[in-house]
Amino acid sequence: MITRTPSYDLSSRNTFRMKVKCALYVEVTAEADLQALDWDSLPQPVFVMGGGSNLLFTKDFPGTVLHVGITSLCPAPTGHLLVTCGAGVVFDDFCAWAASQNLWGPENLSLIPGECGASAVQNIGAYGVEAKDILAGIRAWDMKERRFVDIDPADCEYGYRTSRFKTQWKGRYVITSVTYRLSKEPKPILDYGGVRKALSCHSELVEESLTPQIIRDTIIGIRRKKLPDPEEIGSAGSFFCNPVISREHFEKIVKTAKEDNGADYEVPHYVVGNQIKVPAAWMIEQCGFKGATNGGAQVYQNQPLVIVNATGNATPEEITGLEQKVIDTIAAKYGITLHPEVEHI
Ligand code: EPU
Numbered sequence: 001m002i003t004r005t006p007s008y009d010l011s012s013r014n015t016f017r018m019k020v021k022c023a024l025y026v027e028v029t030a031e032a033d034l035q036a037l038d039w040d041s042l043p044q045p046v047f048v049m050g051g052g053s054n055l056l057f058t059k060d061f062p063g064t065v066l067h068v069g070i071t072s073l074c075p076a077p078t079g080h081l082l083v084t085c086g087a088g089v090v091f092d093d094f095c096a097w098a099a100s101q102n103l104w105g106p107e108n109l110s111l112i113p114g115e116c117g118a119s120a121v122q123n124i125g126a127y128g129v130e131a132k133d134i135l136a137g138i139r140a141w142d143m144k145e146r147r148f149v150d151i152d153p154a155d156c157e158y159g160y161r162t163s164r165f166k167t168q169w170k171g172r173y174v175i176t177s178v179t180y181r182l183s184k185e186p187k188p189i190l191d192y193g194g195v196r197k198a199l200s201c202h203s204e205l206v207e208e209s210l211t212p213q214i215i216r217d218t219i220i221g222i223r224r225k226k227l228p229d230p231e232e233i234g235s236a237g238s239f240f241c242n243p244v245i246s247r248e249h250f251e252k253i254v255k256t257a258k259e260d261n262g263a264d265y266e267v268p269h270y271v272v273g274n275q276i277k278v279p280a281a282w283m284i285e286q287c288g289f290k291g292a293t294n295g296g297a298q299v300y301q302n303q304p305l306v307i308v309n310a311t312g313n314a315t316p317e318e319i320t321g322l323e324q325k326v327i328d329t330i331a332a333k334y335g336i337t338l339h340p341e342v343e344h345i
Helices: 031-036 091-100 116-122 195-199 212-226 247-261 280-286 316-334
Strands: 002-009 021-028 046-049 061-068 073-075 082-086 135-142 147-151 173-181 234-238 244-246 270-272 275-277 297-299 306-309
Touching (some): 031 135, 031 147, 082 091, 116 135, 116 173, 195 212, 244 247, 247 275, 297 316
Antiparallel strands (some): 135 147, 244 275
16 A cells, blocks of 8 residues: 655654654555556655664655555565565564564564664664674665665675665665574574673573573663663664774873773773774763753763753754764864764755
């Protein structure tokens, strides 16, 4: 079914709850709808939206916002190890299903907001796992050639929260379904972001007895403590990417941090090849931004990598004003330009 709504209020469709409109909102619920759609009649540009959980609409959108509401979850008939999810399946519903079947793969990605279609664009990731690790196939409508294509994830140039869908292929494909590969073999990934420590609170301490459900529940517990509940406070998750810098640059940061916090202070960091990833949250905290506000926009107290719509009435200008202040302050103090992870429209 194709539903067209002109002058559509997008506030219920973006997790930041920005009150903006698009010229036309189109919802399709089946693959065939994309073939049937009168593409030449759509206000331009066409923007394909998933769950609206990684977007900041900075103003009214002059074109068409298209949402693929295909919500089927189909395990392959030969067994449950290949599962095809419609682009509109809520990603965490897929994670919950996999855990309920005792299948491994997406458990560390539990509670990431958004839909399956976007998981393949964005290469969503958390706690040492990324979507690319479980992607087996992508089906999409090619808006240029006006036909369906099957895309091999190996051709998508996946990187940290990025893929060809965000670069060369931007604006070209409408993802209709995503196939994930799951495993019956236990594959617990525990050495990241306090997962092992949180698990040790469980009675099921023995690694062999872990199940995807236990890990899912643990991850959900960690995320609930740190991240705002999307039902209560609008946000788009992590607002900035974590920067990767040279070792020399990192040494300068360590020097500044020791001047600020004492000689024994240790800067949190992760080694990435011969470079260093420094948590943006740490820099934002060091610059005193925890809880800082700009009108209705606020740097979230429990996880300063997240900017929230604290009052529910924050405007795009208030969010981007706070964003700029954070970027400028960190550039001045550490010589690092933070880049937003959230896509600005
Ligand atoms: N930290 C501080 N102060 C704080 C908070 C954090 O210094 O107030 C430091 C800590 O040292 C902590 C480190 O920052 O160990 C990193 O924090 P965390 O492990 O919470 O992860 P993150 O880098 O903030 C990333 C992803 C999240 C993902 C988590 C867990 C990005 C931009 N964000 O956050 O993804 O859930 O790791 O794997 O890479 C998202 O994409 O929206 C998202 C939430």
